[in-house]
Amino acid sequence: MSLSFITLETKENFSQDLIIQKPPSGISLQGVIQIPGDKSISHRALILGSIAYGETEIQGLLLGEDPYSTASCFQAMGAKISELNTISVRIKGIGLGNLREPVDVLNAGNSGTTLRLILGLLASHSDKFFTVTGDTSLRARPMSRVIQPLQQMGAEIWGRGENSLAPLAVRGKSLTSICYHSPIASAQVKSCILLASLMTEGKTIVTEPALSRDHSERMLKAFGAELTVDPEARSVTLNGRTRLYGQKVIVPGDISSAAFWLVAGSIVPGSDILIKNVGVNPTRTGVLEALEMMEAKITRENEREVGEEPVADLRVFHSHLKGCVIAGDMIPRLIDEIPVLAVAAVFAKGKTVIKDAYELRVKESDRIMVMVKELKQMGAKITELDDGMEITGGIPLRGADLDSYTDHRITMSLAVAALNAKGRTTIHRAEATNISYPDFVSTLQQVVIQ
Ligand SMILES: O=C(O)C1=C[C@@H](OP(=O)(O)O)[C@@H](O)[C@H](O)C1
Numbered sequence: 001m002s003l004s005f006i007t008l009e010t011k012e013n014f015s016q017d018l019i020i021q022k023p024p025s026g027i028s029l030q031g032v033i034q035i036p037g038d039k040s041i042s043h044r045a046l047i048l049g050s051i052a053y054g055e056t057e058i059q060g061l062l063l064g065e066d067p068y069s070t071a072s073c074f075q076a077m078g079a080k081i082s083e084l085n086t087i088s089v090r091i092k093g094i095g096l097g098n099l100r101e102p103v104d105v106l107n108a109g110n111s112g113t114t115l116r117l118i119l120g121l122l123a124s125h126s127d128k129f130f131t132v133t134g135d136t137s138l139r140a141r142p143m144s145r146v147i148q149p150l151q152q153m154g155a156e157i158w159g160r161g162e163n164s165l166a167p168l169a170v171r172g173k174s175l176t177s178i179c180y181h182s183p184i185a186s187a188q189v190k191s192c193i194l195l196a197s198l199m200t201e202g203k204t205i206v207t208e209p210a211l212s213r214d215h216s217e218r219m220l221k222a223f224g225a226e227l228t229v230d231p232e233a234r235s236v237t238l239n240g241r242t243r244l245y246g247q248k249v250i251v252p253g254d255i256s257s258a259a260f261w262l263v264a265g266s267i268v269p270g271s272d273i274l275i276k277n278v279g280v281n282p283t284r285t286g287v288l289e290a291l292e293m294m295e296a297k298i299t300r301e302n303e304r305e306v307g308e309e310p311v312a313d314l315r316v317f318h319s320h321l322k323g324c325v326i327a328g329d330m331i332p333r334l335i336d337e338i339p340v341l342a343v344a345a346v347f348a349k350g351k352t353v354i355k356d357a358y359e360l361r362v363k364e365s366d367r368i369m370v371m372v373k374e375l376k377q378m379g380a381k382i383t384e385l386d387d388g389m390e391i392t393g394g395i396p397l398r399g400a401d402l403d404s405y406t407d408h409r410i411t412m413s414l415a416v417a418a419l420n421a422k423g424r425t426t427i428h429r430a431e432a433t434n435i436s437y438p439d440f441v442s443t444l445q446q447v448v449i450q
């Protein structure tokens with residue numbers, strides 16, 4: 001093993017460069033990987049634990065900057081959260097409706113999930129006043145998708161850009177239940193409305209055009225909410241004014257983080273990696289379906305249920321990938337994995353088309369524009385579409401000077417591409433990995449074998 005060809009350099013301004021220079025003798029990826037806790041489930045465990053009555057214990061929490069943002073918002077509103085670690089985090093919940101008016105602006109940092117989900121709770125806390133903001137990236141992301149349905153429930157929210165951008169100010173009110181047909185398949189929109197409806201009288205119904213991740217539904221039920229799901233109608237019904245009670249939550253590994261190893265193992269010759277304890281909730285496994293279409297060699301082992309969520313170990317071997325079409329209803333089930341799937345497509349034989357993914361343009365960065373621009377710099381044949389990209393695979397990549405655009409998923413996707421590129425790649429602002437996968441570079445150094 002040699003670490004010298006994968007290095008992380010910290011600069012004077014504390015920004016980091018990730019430098020990957022593949023040795024001429026070649027590399028492969030070998031070994032067993034424990035991936036960090038699921039980010040979506042970590043947020044929800046912190047949120048529900050904070051607003052439930054009694055104690056919640058979380059095992060396997062993601063120790064990344066996004067869940068830290070959620071924890072700090074709820075601490076500022078009165079929840080007692082123990083020191084954050086993966087073994088056991090304990091929360092003394094304050095009970096529904098009891099969030100304290102914070103003395104300062106709440107800061108959701110880089111996390112869209114934090115901002116959009118808590119907005120539903122803030123809006124429904126009668127007579128309390130909240131202000132909430134985020135970093136440069138989050139302040140540019142659209143919030144009207146949650147503000148508009150909340151306003152239909154009676155919420156009072158103000159923001160820049162005609163009430164569409166953070167910083168936001170919220171005057172909590174007693175809200176009314178709603179039947180909301182969401183125009184987009186977004187778990188953040190669905191979860192925001194469900195959280196807002198917890199204190200309303202009567203039934204709230206949310207439908208979505210395609211099924212998005214259902215972690216909120218599973219966890220709300222486990223905490224005692226009266227909730228029913230109709231997967232065929234893609235609708236969720238929640239009966240308001242129920243109490244939530246603290247629970248034990250075991251957070252599975254994040255399939256969105258596992259995706260980097262699934263693609264890296266598939267494209268680097270000689271690779272064989274076992275990824276342990278991966279959440280395989282069907283609303284999240286689009287990446288496995290896409291890689292299967294591309295003829296990747298991935299097996300599921302040790303399938304089991306952990307708490308509310310299905311879990312498996314995933315084993316990936318190098319394979320000769322083929323191009324495919326990624327579109328339609330599967331998009332919400334693999335939305336965060338599209339940047340790394342674009343990297344898989346660059347090494348796959350033939351053409352890959354990714355479409356119906358306009359949502360990628362309003363993530364931490366414009367992930368369509370950025371992936372096309374940066375992969376082009378490495379020599380890839382890739383065209384930007386309004387709602388996706390078209391890639392002709394099989395053209396060898398060369399190392400290049402790249403930027404993460406401060407987006408964690410872009411950083412890690414480009415690092416995977418660099419593993420199969422000739423020469424030296426530098427990825428600037430690579431500290432973005434701390435959002436969802438702080439151990440990414442050290443794990444890379446462990447599994448890459450010369
Ligand atoms: O609810 C969640 O935890 C998330 C939902 C998705 O966003 P959208 O709801 O905007 O699709 C996803 O991209 C994000 O990383 C996490």
Ligand SMILES: C=C(OP(=O)(O)O)C(=O)O
Binds near residue numbers: 039066111114336363
């Ligand atoms: C889009 C993401 O997260 P969020 O919306 O919570 O910022 C992500 O993690 O890729």
